[in-house]
Amino acid sequence: MKPTDTSNPEYFHKVVDCQYACPAHTPVPEYIRLIAAGRYTDAYMINWVSNVFPGVLGRTCDRPCEPACRRGRLGGDEEPVAICRLKRVAADNKTGDDFRARLPKIPKKKNGKRIALIGAGPASLTVARDLMPLGYSIDIYDNQFAGGGMMRSQIPSFRLPIEVLDEEVDYILDTGVVTHFDTEVTSLQSILDKDYDAVFVGTGAPRGRDLNIPGRGEGADNIHIGIEWLASVAFEHRHQVGKRVLVLGGGNTAMDCCRTSRRLGGDEVRVVVRSPFADMKASPWEKEDAMHEDIPIFDNHTPKEFVIEGGKLAGMVFEKVEAEYDENGKRSLVPTGEDPVFMPADDVLIAIGQENSFPWIERDAGVEFDQWDMPVVDKDTFQSTNPKVFFGGDAAFGPENVITAVAHGHQAAVSIHLMCGGKDVAERPAPFTNLMSQKMGVHEWSYDNQVEDDPRYVVPLADKSKALADRKLEVELGFDKSTGFAEAERCLNCDVQTVFTEARCIECDACVDICPTDCITFTAPVEEEMLRTRLSAPAGNLAQDLYVSDVLPTTRVLVKDENVCLHCGLCAERCPTTAWDMQKFLYNVSLAGQ
Amino acid sequence: MSYQLPNFRHPELPVNELGYTRADYEGSISTLCAGCGHDSIAGAIVKAVHELSIPPHKIAKLSGIGCSSKSPAYFLGKSHGFNSVHGRMPSVATGAALANRDMIYLGVSGDGDTASIGMGQFAHAIRRNLNMVYIVMNNGCYGLTKGQDSATADEGSTSKKGDPNPFDAIDLPSLALNLGATFIARSFSGDKGQLVPLIKAAITHRGFAMIDVISPCVTFNNNPQSTKSYEFVREHAEATGTVDFVPMREEITTSYPPGSTAEVTMHDGSVLHLHKQEEGMDPFDRISAMNALEQHRARGDILTGLIYLDEDSRELHEVLETSQRPLNELDASDLCPGNRVLANINASLR
Numbered sequence: 001m002k003p004t005d006t007s008n009p010e011y012f013h014k015v016v017d018c019q020y021a022c023p024a025h026t027p028v029p030e031y032i033r034l035i036a037a038g039r040y041t042d043a044y045m046i047n048w049v050s051n052v053f054p055g056v057l058g059r060t061c062d063r064p065c066e067p068a069c070r071r072g073r074l075g076g077d078e079e080p081v082a083i084c085r086l087k088r089v090a091a092d093n094k095t096g097d098d099f100r101a102r103l104p105k106i107p108k109k110k111n112g113k114r115i116a117l118i119g120a121g122p123a124s125l126t127v128a129r130d131l132m133p134l135g136y137s138i139d140i141y142d143n144q145f146a147g148g149g150m151m152r153s154q155i156p157s158f159r160l161p162i163e164v165l166d167e168e169v170d171y172i173l174d175t176g177v178v179t180h181f182d183t184e185v186t187s188l189q190s191i192l193d194k195d196y197d198a199v200f201v202g203t204g205a206p207r208g209r210d211l212n213i214p215g216r217g218e219g220a221d222n223i224h225i226g227i228e229w230l231a232s233v234a235f236e237h238r239h240q241v242g243k244r245v246l247v248l249g250g251g252n253t254a255m256d257c258c259r260t261s262r263r264l265g266g267d268e269v270r271v272v273v274r275s276p277f278a279d280m281k282a283s284p285w286e287k288e289d290a291m292h293e294d295i296p297i298f299d300n301h302t303p304k305e306f307v308i309e310g311g312k313l314a315g316m317v318f319e320k321v322e323a324e325y326d327e328n329g330k331r332s333l334v335p336t337g338e339d340p341v342f343m344p345a346d347d348v349l350i351a352i353g354q355e356n357s358f359p360w361i362e363r364d365a366g367v368e369f370d371q372w373d374m375p376v377v378d379k380d381t382f383q384s385t386n387p388k389v390f391f392g393g394d395a396a397f398g399p400e401n402v403i404t405a406v407a408h409g410h411q412a413a414v415s416i417h418l419m420c421g422g423k424d425v426a427e428r429p430a431p432f433t434n435l436m437s438q439k440m441g442v443h444e445w446s447y448d449n450q451v452e453d454d455p456r457y458v459v460p461l462a463d464k465s466k467a468l469a470d471r472k473l474e475v476e477l478g479f480d481k482s483t484g485f486a487e488a489e490r491c492l493n494c495d496v497q498t499v500f501t502e503a504r505c506i507e508c509d510a511c512v513d514i515c516p517t518d519c520i521t522f523t524a525p526v527e528e529e530m531l532r533t534r535l536s537a538p539a540g541n542l543a544q545d546l547y548v549s550d551v552l553p554t555t556r557v558l559v560k561d562e563n564v565c566l567h568c569g570l571c572a573e574r575c576p577t578t579a580w581d582m583q584k585f586l587y588n589v590s591l592a593g594q
Numbered sequence: 595m596s597y598q599l600p601n602f603r604h605p606e607l608p609v610n611e612l613g614y615t616r617a618d619y620e621g622s623i624s625t626l627c628a629g630c631g632h633d634s635i636a637g638a639i640v641k642a643v644h645e646l647s648i649p650p651h652k653i654a655k656l657s658g659i660g661c662s663s664k665s666p667a668y669f670l671g672k673s674h675g676f677n678s679v680h681g682r683m684p685s686v687a688t689g690a691a692l693a694n695r696d697m698i699y700l701g702v703s704g705d706g707d708t709a710s711i712g713m714g715q716f717a718h719a720i721r722r723n724l725n726m727v728y729i730v731m732n733n734g735c736y737g738l739t740k741g742q743d744s745a746t747a748d749e750g751s752t753s754k755k756g757d758p759n760p761f762d763a764i765d766l767p768s769l770a771l772n773l774g775a776t777f778i779a780r781s782f783s784g785d786k787g788q789l790v791p792l793i794k795a796a797i798t799h800r801g802f803a804m805i806d807v808i809s810p811c812v813t814f815n816n817n818p819q820s821t822k823s824y825e826f827v828r829e830h831a832e833a834t835g836t837v838d839f840v841p842m843r844e845e846i847t848t849s850y851p852p853g854s855t856a857e858v859t860m861h862d863g864s865v866l867h868l869h870k871q872e873e874g875m876d877p878f879d880r881i882s883a884m885n886a887l888e889q890h891r892a893r894g895d896i897l898t899g900l901i902y903l904d905e906d907s908r909e910l911h912e913v914l915e916t917s918q919r920p921l922n923e924l925d926a927s928d929l930c931p932g933n934r935v936l937a938n939i940n941a942s943l944r
Contacts (some may be wrong), residue, residue: 222903233603442628443597452602506824508629508812509784513637517604518616537604569602576629576812 001528002367003550005498009433012585014545015562017496018083021068023400023407025431025589026050028065029495033087033447036488038481041098043090048099050589052126052172053151054405054580055164058088059476060155062252062283062401062491070494073541073564079087079456081478081490089484091164104133106175111135118185121149123202123393125172126409129415130592132175133526136416139196140177143184144235147173150204151402152396153231155251156260157472188361188389198388198416201361201375202409205354205394211248219348220311223306226257226351233260233471242346244314245269248303249351250280253285257349258295261446263471269342271297274333276323289475291467292461302333304340306348315344366390381425381583382412391542410591414563417592431589438496438582444572445582447493449569457487473584493567497585500558502550504579510570511580512536517564520571525557535561595863599623611647619644621671621841625664629816631783631809632662632731636669638786639700639729644791646841651699651906654690656682658712661738662704662731670700681712684719687726694720694920695911698797699726703809704878706736707746709764720773723801725909726792728805731783733811736943741814752819767901768887771880776907777803778883780898788899791834791866795900798839798860801907808896834891834899835871840864858905859881870901877903 006012014020016030027046034043045501048524057537061084066072069080070508105482113136119126120142128138132514144152151160173179208225210216216223222242226249232238245266247258249554250273261269273280277299282285291297301318308314318341321333334499345561356374361367366386368376375384377391384391392408394400438446460477461467467475479487518537525531532539539546544563572580599620605629607615619640629906643653649781650672659662660678666675674697687699708716708730734747743751746766747759769779777799781789789807796803808827810816816823821830843864858878859865866876876882883902890897917924 073605074602235782244692443781450598451602506629506812506816507784507823507828508810509634509637510629511787513633514599514624516602518602519604538606540606553825555807564602564604565602566602570599574624574628574633576627576816587750 001524001525001531001546001548004547009431009587011545012435012497013587015497016585016587017068017070018065019587021064021493023064023404024051024410025587027495027586027588029491030494031090032081032083032086032491033088033486033493036448036485040090042092042096043525044099045102047087047090051403052129053122053168053204053402055091056151056160057403058084058091059164060158061403063347070492071490077455081562082456082459083489085459085479086484086488087261088478089481093481103171107135109135109456110137113197114139114417116141116191116194116199118191118199118201119149119203119395120144120589121202121204121393121405122151122199123405123409125169127200127202127392127404127413128177129172130410130413131416132177134593138177141180141183141185143182143197145178145424149361152366153234154227154256156230156234156256158259158263158467158475161472161474168496184358188365188367191362192365192388196434197420198390200403200412200416201391201395202393203395205356205399207355207357208350209302209353209355211242211350212303213303215308217440218308218311219306222313222346223348226253226349227354229349230256230260232265236541240265243267244344244346245349246343246345247271247349247351249273250275250282251288251351251353252282255282255290257351258290259293259348260471262293262295262468269295271295272301272303272318272343273297273299273323274302276300279331281324282532285586290369293464301341305404307342313345313348315342317342341458356395356398380411381415382408383415383425387419410589413592414590429594432588432594434586435497435583436497438584445569448489448498449493449567450567452489452494454486454490454492457483466517484572495585496567498560498565498567498571499581500547500560501579502552504577505552505558506577507552507554508576510574510576516568516570516573517566519561519565522552522556523559524555525551531559535559539563597623597881598944602742610644612642612649616640616644618672619650621668624662627813627857631733632660632665634783634786635729635731635789635809636665638789638793639669641786642790642797645914646797648771651702651921654728655700655702656683656687656690657709658704660704660707662702663707665731665903666702678935681707681715683707683712684715684724688719688722688724691724691726691910692916695725695916696920701712701726701728703728703730703916705730705732705734705744705746707764717773720770720802722910723776723913725801726803727796728802728804730806731809732766732806733809733814733815734820735811735855737811737814741811748821751821753815754817765887766804767854768884771884771887771902775804776801776904778902779900780806780896782808782831782898784824784828788830788833788837791837792900794839795837795860795866798862799907800865802910804844827896830894831896831898832873834901835868837900838867840867859902865878878905879903
């Protein structure tokens with residue numbers, strides 16, 4: 001096995017599991033340390049630069065970082081650091097004035113380039129945030145009355161208070177973005193005709209999938225598409241729902257629908273889903289939140305028909321199924337043969353998925369569409385086949401989430417800036433990286449290397465009866481400062497890397513002996529597969545790299561399995577020659593103009 | 595500031611027959627200098643005892659004074675321990691071993707503790723073939739008092755701030771061989787592959803088992819002019835052969851070319867495999883062992899591995915024909931069986 005090339009920034013980046021898993025690659029441990037230090041505005045700033053909506057995401061993010069967190073691999077009942085809710089601690093406790101003073105300055109003299117953003121959701125707002133400080137003139141179009149896109153129309157207020165959203169949307173719009181709200185764009189060509197230098201399409205996946213089974217037409221008055229229904233609640237067009245509500249679907253939209261129903265008069269709300277409970281798309285914590293509000297989830301039930309009595313919806317019939325998996329793991333839902341199940345209902349909400357919809361893009365506008373009627377978009381540059389038209393967020397590759405939309409927005413902004421500067425959009429800027437020793441003394445590091453044993457802290461909730469009585473009352477109260485500190489201390493500081501220098505090593509084994517998780521081995525250099533069988537402890541997690549040194553004087557190599565390294569720094573403390581050092585690795589995705 | 599070890603361990607650590615992981619045999623975090631060979635020896639002891647599936651409470655760690663002798667705090671944290679007076683560990687071990695023959699006695703000593711102040715005690719523990727493991731953590735200097743030459747420092751060897759040593763070294767394996775020790779080995783702290791099976795064999799051996807482990811003092815005696823440095827030892831160590839220890843309960847799976855290997859069955863049924871033995875060297879023959887030691891010494895090499903093993907070793911309890919039950923388990927009725935027994939004894943003498 002070849003020595004590890006740590007000069008490739010992706011090697012150490014991958015060791016920072018949370019950051020690597022985050023679509024926007026937010027430097028998570030860096031801001032968690034700042035929260036522990038009580039520097040909330042600084043922590044918020046790091047987030048804001050990277051993910052644009054820390055207050056929103058600190059409440060609603062799909063948090064791909066958390067399943068990746070190294071703490072979750074430490075065995076026992078150990079759970080990941082509550083990264084998402086720590087982000088909220090930074091947002092809740094920042095000093096607003098201090099933060100506003102740090103916002104990038106918008107040049108008075110514009111650069112003469114005009115950009116149109118279609119849709120005012122997270123992707124478009126990110127593009128605006130990145131391009132405004134560079135002197136662009138930006139027009140943003142949206143059919144809603146305010147910015148935010150699905151963050152406004154689909155995420156219920158009890159999860160995301162409107163003030164939090166407004167604040168973070170305004171940070172961007174207040175930089176001088178020209179807004180065209182309540183404006184439905186019905187023709188891409190009409191926008192292109194305005195001679196913008198670039199057009200960014202961030203219109204999301206606006207169409208909720210329907211369920212065409214018997215009774216759909218007759219019961220239409222009480223059968224609703226989930227996302228449309230959520231929007232009508234958010235925009236105060238709808239204030240109540242029937243007492244008995246069935247929510248179809250197993251994703252996060254279904255969870256929002258059922259919990260919203262509970263607040264609008266639904267006493268008997270049920271979620272009914274075709275798949276087994278474990279296969280549901282909703283995040284585990286969103287399922288828990290729903291069940292906490294006394295909403296049962298019926299899995300393995302396939303909807304067969306809407307039952308209409310007296311011209312009105314009376315309920316639904318379901319067929320019971322069970323999941324069978326073939327040798328490739330492909331699932332099929334097979335009827336069990338049991339009697340069909342009838343569930344009475346006054347209203348049914350269909351939340352079985354969302355689709356893209358581009359009726360407003362003329363097929364001769366230069367944007368090519370593929371066999372699934374999706375625009376052909378480059379996955380790195382986000383450019384369509386019309387070089388002036390870029391896509392991002394759900395509009396680009398189908399429904400994802402807010403943080404992915406932000407990541408798209410950053411890259412699209414990079415592309416637009418390159419293109420407007422006459423450069424090749426394929427020449428992506430390298431990430432900014434920095435690697436710096438944290439050594440302060442023999443037993444002293446400039447990070448808190450002590451590993452805390454505390455189990456994950458639970459976010460306190462508002463009183464259930466009060467929460468269910470008020471649609472706008474935020475359920476999660478967030479961590480207070482002291483709990484935020486304790487939770488922040490659980491972070492292992494995986495960005496503080498163990499860096500090995502062969503030339504200094506005397507092969508005394510001190511690091512091997514001290515390592516609490518047996519990550520380190522000195523052994524003969526062989527191929528990786530064989531190497532993994534010869535280490536101090538099992539090294540079966542192939543997703544985690546082995547850090548391999550060059551050949552040492554005894555003809556052995558040093559091998560470190562990154563998998564469960566605690567980043568405690570003891571290898572470096574016990575190293576007599578500083579062949580090991582703990583060095584903080586900062587990795588920032590380069591944004592437009594950087 | 596790290597004065598304690600994190601509590602997390604690798605989630606898939608192997609468990610031994612008792613259901614314990616290696617972590618159950620650890621001690622507290624070492625306060626020795628970073629890179630000290632003694633820490634590696636501690637690691638090797640932990641590995642050996644874990645793999646032998648010995649319940650921690652069946653072991654007593656005994657030591658004297660010195661860097662070596664504080665190291666028992668850093669391994670087998672759930673075993674018994676006695677940190678005695680400088681050089682007097684063998685006396686304490688003798689007392690303990692006589693009182694309770696069921697325990698495993700693991701003595702840890704240094705070159706000062708053994709070859710200077712404790713020389714007399716060391717000699718008599720060997721002469722009596724006390725059933726114990728005696729590990730010398732040998733760094734050729736007094737590390738605890740800033741690195742003065744010890745009695746095992748080689749002639750001409752120079753420590754970091756010292757002058758060349760004018761005296762010849764006491765070679766502990768040669769001395770032990772001379773005194774009649776029944777298990778003698780030498781190893782190197784930087785070679786766990788060799789050290790761990792030797793420790794296992796020493797623990798299984800019935801009688802006095804000495805392992806002289808060269809353990810570089812990183813702070814005072816790891817400079818290029820020293821013969822106890824990592825570099826010097828790596829360049830000059832020559833193993834008598836490779837040692838594999840197969841516990842009684844395990845199937846023997848390794849096979850070696852015929853003629854190149856010797857097998858020794860230990861008293862508990864475990865098997866010691868010696869292979870790639872040095873030409874002309876027979877570790878079951880005292881004279882051959884003595885020759886090999888002296889020849890290597892004359893060449894300036896360090897002979898490591900198993901040096902001598904007496905398969906017919908009779909330990910102190912066997913020689914003295916003491917009670918099969920440990921003395922500390924005998925109660926008043928055992929020790930004073932009463933007038934009738936006394937009368938029988940008296941009658942037998944008439």
